[in-house]
Amino acid sequence: EANPFGDHYFLGHRSGQLSMRHNSMRNLFCRILAEADVAAHMEVYLQNLDVTPPDNDPNSQRIDIYWVVEGQGSVLDFTITHPCPPDASPIRSHRDVNRRNAQLSGGKAAALAEKAKTDKYGPTVQARGFRSVVLAADTFSRWAPAVLAFLKTLANRRPRTSAIPASEDVSFRDRVINHWSQLLSMELMKYSAFRVANRAQRAAAARGPARASAFAEDFISRGPYRPHTRPLFRA
Template sequence: MRNLFVRILAEADVPSNMEVPLHSLGITPSDDNPNSQRMDIYCVIDGSDYLLDVTIAHPCRPDDSPIPFHRTVNRRSARGKMAQLAEKDKIDKYGPTAQAAGFRFVPLAAETFGRWGEKTMDFLKMLAKRKHRPTSIPTEEDTAFRESIINHWSQLLSVELMKHNAFQVASRAQRAAAARGPRRASAFPEDFVSRGPYRPHTRPAPGCEVAGWIWIL
């Protein structure tokens, strides 16, 4: 996802760097978490320093999850604001320190179901304004030209998000397969897909196998 945002920045004539350590920018990380020590993307737009951090939130968790946070997430997602909540979490974490150091912080948030945060869309609109309009497109069609750019970028981001979702599901399925046996599928409470309780493989009772089908009586 970060690579695609870097590509979009390049299309808007904005050079950028990825995985920039906060200490190199004169910013003190908020905690000792390794993921908090760097910023996903650093760029300069019209003389202003920008810090961009990508985050992807899932709108729901298994309804019967024993983790209280999952039930809280489900209640929040009913209002369709997971992307906005993810933006707020990032702003609360990085915003004050970034602003104090003279940077503009923009969280690039998305939901796994495809909704993008308002900050992300506003940022894309700003980048679209920087895109040079070909001379073959008349001035009166400038608005439509900018909208077509945003639509193009949105489509690219949607495809990248689907790839991310597919990777997450596949990796968790592999972990679940490795855990088959006496362990339950709920051993991975953070899974995006709820597989339900573990059901051991059992041999069907005599007479329940018919022409290759297993009938559950």
């Protein structure tokens, strides 16, 4: 099924990767917003916000998350980049991105992906009075600086229960940030594991039907990545 703009989550050879990556991260950020007492809307078309899309690409017609706080509307878009040496991708833009990112120091690829999204959506969104939030990560679990700033802002909005005294407010906010960072880290690792499985499955399929069945559906749950509780961010 495709919407009038040709929804890319159900089209193309990478639809499984795109759907899992996008939907899981989108849902998690909405969960974090809800914990911060912010009601959010998912997959909002820019035209519904009276915002002109940056181009005619079907992928550019909508924004991941939209919310309003104290009369200020905000839009959020999330992106993942892959800072590895070039592979045998038939898509030229993928080869170029990988080649460029492979020469960067740690974290630079995510920062550049954040800037690219900001340059793409920022001017048109801000011109209509909305706040633009762009969050980016790379497949090695390195996050662009805006992610931590975003979590800190939401942590300050997180309601503190009466059981927690005011004297422990700072440590409470720190624990909230660590908890959210762990959730984001786990979600990104699941995407990375799915990416490995997807590449292996496609390679096996190219070698014949017998090899394609060698990878069970529970490949992700068995490996190669294991859950951990170490936070990516330190408050």
